[in-house]
Amino acid sequence: MATREFLFAGFGGQGLLFSGKVLAYKGLIEDKNVSWLPSYGPEMRGGTANCSVILSDEPVGAPIVLTPEVLVAMNLPSLDKYENTVRKGGIILVDSSLIERKVERTDVDVYYVPATKLADENGAGRLANMILMGKLLSVLDEYNEETVSKALEKCISARHADMLDLNRKAMEIGRNYAE
Amino acid sequence: MAEKVLMKGNEAIAEAAIQAGCRHYFGYPITPQTEIAAYMAKRMPKIGGTFLQAESEIAAINMVYGVASAGKRVMTSSSSPGISLKSEGLSYLAGADLPALVVNAQRGGPGLGGIQPSQSDYFQATRGGGHGDYHMIVLAPSSVQEMAQLTIRGFELADEYRMTAMILADGTIGQMMEPVSFDFEIKEAPAKPWATTGTKMARPHNVINSLYLNAELLEKTNIERYQKYALIEEKEALAEEYMVEDADIIIAAFGIAARVSKNAVNEARASGIKAGLIRPITLWPFPKAVFAKHADHAKQIISVELSMGQMIEDVQLATQCKVPVSLCYRVGGMIPTPDQVYQAIVEANEKGGK
Numbered sequence: 001m002a003t004r005e006f007l008f009a010g011f012g013g014q015g016l017l018f019s020g021k022v023l024a025y026k027g028l029i030e031d032k033n034v035s036w037l038p039s040y041g042p043e044m045r046g047g048t049a050n051c052s053v054i055l056s057d058e059p060v061g062a063p064i065v066l067t068p069e070v071l072v073a074m075n076l077p078s079l080d081k082y083e084n085t086v087r088k089g090g091i092i093l094v095d096s097s098l099i100e101r102k103v104e105r106t107d108v109d110v111y112y113v114p115a116t117k118l119a120d121e122n123g124a125g126r127l128a129n130m131i132l133m134g135k136l137l138s139v140l141d142e143y144n145e146e147t148v149s150k151a152l153e154k155c156i157s158a159r160h161a162d163m164l165d166l167n168r169k170a171m172e173i174g175r176n177y178a179e
Numbered sequence: 180m181a182e183k184v185l186m187k188g189n190e191a192i193a194e195a196a197i198q199a200g201c202r203h204y205f206g207y208p209i210t211p212q213t214e215i216a217a218y219m220a221k222r223m224p225k226i227g228g229t230f231l232q233a234e235s236e237i238a239a240i241n242m243v244y245g246v247a248s249a250g251k252r253v254m255t256s257s258s259s260p261g262i263s264l265k266s267e268g269l270s271y272l273a274g275a276d277l278p279a280l281v282v283n284a285q286r287g288g289p290g291l292g293g294i295q296p297s298q299s300d301y302f303q304a305t306r307g308g309g310h311g312d313y314h315m316i317v318l319a320p321s322s323v324q325e326m327a328q329l330t331i332r333g334f335e336l337a338d339e340y341r342m343t344a345m346i347l348a349d350g351t352i353g354q355m356m357e358p359v360s361f362d363f364e365i366k367e368a369p370a371k372p373w374a375t376t377g378t379k380m381a382r383p384h385n386v387i388n389s390l391y392l393n394a395e396l397l398e399k400t401n402i403e404r405y406q407k408y409a410l411i412e413e414k415e416a417l418a419e420e421y422m423v424e425d426a427d428i429i430i431a432a433f434g435i436a437a438r439v440s441k442n443a444v445n446e447a448r449a450s451g452i453k454a455g456l457i458r459p460i461t462l463w464p465f466p467k468a469v470f471a472k473h474a475d476h477a478k479q480i481i482s483v484e485l486s487m488g489q490m491i492e493d494v495q496l497a498t499q500c501k502v503p504v505s506l507c508y509r510v511g512g513m514i515p516t517p518d519q520v521y522q523a524i525v526e527a528n529e530k531g532g533k
Contacts, residue, residue: 021356025185028358036185036356040211040294061442062435062517063355154185 002057005065009050009082010074010095015129018155019072020051022133025151027055030144035063048077070140072132074098074115091139093132111139111179118173127170134174143175183358188326188348191359192256192282193218195330199365201252201280202228205239207261210294211350212284215256236261240268240281247277248387250374252334256282258350259300260291262308269343270309274389276373276404278337280330281315282346284353285485287512295512296350298434301489304347305463312401314408316344316415317462319433323357329460331363338368340411347462349485351435351514411464418466419458422448423473426455428527431470431494431504432483433459435514440483443520452528462490470497479527480504483520485513 006023008016017038027034037052052065071086072093073079079092079099086092088107097117103110113135115128124131137143152167186194193215196204204219216232223230233239239255246253257265262283272279285300287293304317316336318329326348333344375385391397419437422444423429432440437458447454457473459466470480480502482491488506495504507523509515 021185024356028183028185034185034358037351038354040350040354060357060438061445062439062514063351063357064439064514064516066516 003060004055004070005068006053006055006070006072007050007065007068007082007085008053008072008074009048009078012047012049014049014074015126016049016072016074017051019129019133020053022130022148022151022155023055024053025154026144026147029147029150029154032056033058033060035060037063037065048075048081050078070136072136074128074132076101079103091136093136093139095128095132097128109139111135113174113177113179115174118177119170122169122173124166124170124173127167130167130170131174131177134171135177136174137171138175181360181362183360185356186323186359187214187354187356188320188323189214189284189353190218191323191327192330192346192348193222194361195327195363196254196280196334197222197226197228198361198363199252199331199334200368201254201334202226203246203251203253204229205231205233205242205253205255206257207233207236207239209258209261211286211296211353212256212258212282214353215282215284236264237268240265240272243279243281244268244272244275244277247272247279248275248375250371250376252278252280252338252368254280254282256284258284258286259288259297262300262303266303266309268309269315270307270311270313271389272343273307273309273313273315273404274311275387276341277343277387278334278341279343280333280337280346281343282330282348285347285349287510293512294350296435296485296514297510297512298347298349298436298485299487299489299510300347301462301484301486304345305465305493313404314342314463316340316342316411316464317347318344319347319460319462320352321434321437321458323352323355323359325460326352327359327361328363331365334368335366336415338371340407341373342407347434349435350512415461416464416466416468417460418469419456419460420469421456421458423455423457425453426473426476427453427478428455428524429473429477429480430454430456430483430520430524431459431480431490432456433462433490436483436485439515439517440520442517443524446517446521447524447528452524454524454528459490465493465497467497470494471499474498474501477502481507481520481523481527483507483515483523485515486510
């Protein structure tokens with residue numbers, strides 16, 4: 001992996017900035033150069049939110065991801081907006097419990113995960129984001145239990161330490177999900 | 180080495196300021212720099228410092244004037260429209276020779292403009308901003324690590340030269356998270372025998388003032404201040420040079436524009452174009468010598484800015500128009516893409532040149 005660019009997109013409140021941060025921290029723990037950039041426009045208030053994450057062996061240049069290798073889409077407007085920006089041969093992860101349509105591109109790998117439904121069924125109500133992250137890392141063959149766990153510890157404050165296990169569980173659900 | 184942590188650029192500024200010994204922060208919230216105030220609000224009470232949300236930007240800068248007069252390290256932060264409000268205070272700080280750190284996380288203007296990143300306060304920052312003959316030391320970070328590093332450097336320079344240092348950042352660098360290590364050797368603040376700390380009946384009063392009704396005396400203080408500025412221009416100008424030694428096409432860019440440009444330079448090199456980047460780290464003093472040095476071998480310089488062309492004037496002055504300088508820009512909160520900059524390089528390489 002020289003440089004890998006990720007775009008996480010969905011509604012504000014789905015935890016996309018958080019899952020992006022976990023990915024960035026995992027990269028940092030694995031000694032990679034990383035950057036994380038949120039959208040901070042007025043659209044965040046009740047509308048769409050997205051965040052760019054770059055992991056690289058080289059110093060990161062522009063932190064804005066315009067042509068992602070990986071797109072994680074958690075609502076239809078995001079898929080509509082970013083589907084065509086994904087690089088050829090890239091990956092699109094779709095929360096299929098929130099997005100009914102299929103991806104039209106045929107030159108990318110697509111994974112449909114009913115993450116919001118899985119979260120509800122497994123008592124991990126708000127952790128669809130982490131289910132998708134689990135699936136993503138497994139697809140990329142980057143699911144390293146040790147660094148994932150350390151990254152979660154960095155991103156979840158001591159005050160919410162009781163959420164650690166639930167996050168780990170959500171990621172495992174995603175990791176083991178097969179369509 | 181200290182452990183690296185992921186932090187937003189704005190938070191890195193706040194943490195670095197605390198590590199530099201700043202215990203007094205005054206501000207008024209404005210996007211995209213509010214994380215600085217939030218961080219200060221959380222930390223200052225725990226370490227015996229002052230966090231105060233003032234009733235306005237103008238109040239905040241005048242509180243800075245007060246603490247600076249008492250000889251303590253002090254800062255405020257804002258974004259473009261808020262900095263305009265502070266401009267009177269910036270001029271007074273200069274007129275009273277007070278050290279302070281001011282952060283501007285720029286957003287699109289003029290007027291209230293927008294909340295997305297911009298670099299269009301370059302003139303305002305490098306020419307002083309307020310009224311009268313004066314300068315501020317202007318530092319332009321382009322990474323979260325530099326947000327921290329230049330904050331510390333800003334406090335040091337401000338104390339050393341008794342003047343305001345400004346961190347001229349932008350919304351993107353403020354909002355992005357990157358690994359940062361707080362592994363700094365921090366110089367202690369020098370003695371400040373001029374500060375108004377109470378005479379204890381042992382010395383004459385110190386007076387902090389910017390009013391000089393005697394024209395001859397005011398002229399003399401201005402001239403002396405400019406002698407100090409000349410020394411700073413000689414000693415403190417700083418730039419990063421990236422692949423410029425043999426470059427035909429040189430990009431001039433700072434902050435977020437420099438990061439975008441670095442991608443474009445790498446792409447140009449990969450396609451056989453000799454491109455390079457000069458990234459001013461100090462905007463005032465402007466790194467004139469670095470530009471002068473490369474003016475002879477460059478065919479063209481492209482100034483990449485999030486403004487309608489402000490730094491380009493300093494590039495032209497520094498190179499004495501020996502080499503054509505063109506502009507590549509986006510404004511209003513938009514950011515040039517690496518591809519836009521790359522296309523500008525290709526075009527300059529094909530038909531540019533002296």
